[in-house]
Amino acid sequence: MHLNMPSNDAACLAIIIAAACDVGVNKRKRKQRVWMKEWLKKRxxxxxxxxxxxxxxxxxxxxxxxxxxxxxxxxxxxxxxxxYIQKKDTILREAISPKQRLFATLGYLASGLTFEGLKFETAIAAQTLGHIIIETCEAIIKVLKKYLK
Structure with a gap:
């Protein structure tokens, strides 16, 4: 196949074609994200x-x-x-039980540990602890409201 174009245009076309073919080859693979750390799975x-x-x-x-x-x-x-704090198990993972949620919340309130520190005691991720503790405290306030002034 013969192209009637100046050599500069042909060179540019060759570079574009080569770059287009090479797009997926030189891309770095993204590190796979882990859904849950292995040690946390063994809660x-x-x-x-x-x-x-x-x-x-x-x-x-x-x-x-x-x-x-x-x-x-x-x-x-x-x-x-x-x-108020019960969650359903899913196909992907087992829900954290209400007992574990209450243990974690009371442990947090009694110890004053950070979520990062508490995650090692509870084997629950720090971000998850943030949600659990707030939700559980709200539930405690709701059920004990009659005892609060």
Missing amino acids: SLFSHANLLKELQVSSPLDYKNYLRMNSTTFGELLALVTP
């Missing part, structure tokens, strides 16, 4: 919920010191707030 192993179960049985005083309430009071509060 049932690494969270403080297991410790609290043990404290409830073996050391009620330490349980009360950690949550600032005994297990009976915690159970009553959990029953009241569960309808």
Whole structure:
């Protein structure tokens, strides 16, 4: 095939064609985003919920010191707030239980840890903790409103 064009135009056309063919080849691959960190997926192993179960049985005083309430009071509060903080499991992941949500919120309120610090105790991502704690506090206020002035 013969093109009737000056050599500069032919050179420009060759560069454009080469660049068009090479567009996808030299692009850097984007680092794949991770939906959830592996250690956070193992929440049932690494969270403080297991410790609290043990404290409830073996050391009620330490349980009360950690949550600032005994297990009976915690159970009553959990029953009241569960309808407001319960989430459904999805195909992609298991929802964080109301018990874990309340543990995390009370732990946050009692300790004053940052969300980043609390994520290691609860095995819940810091950003998720921000949503959970606000939502759970709102639920606690709603169910205990009759006791507040």
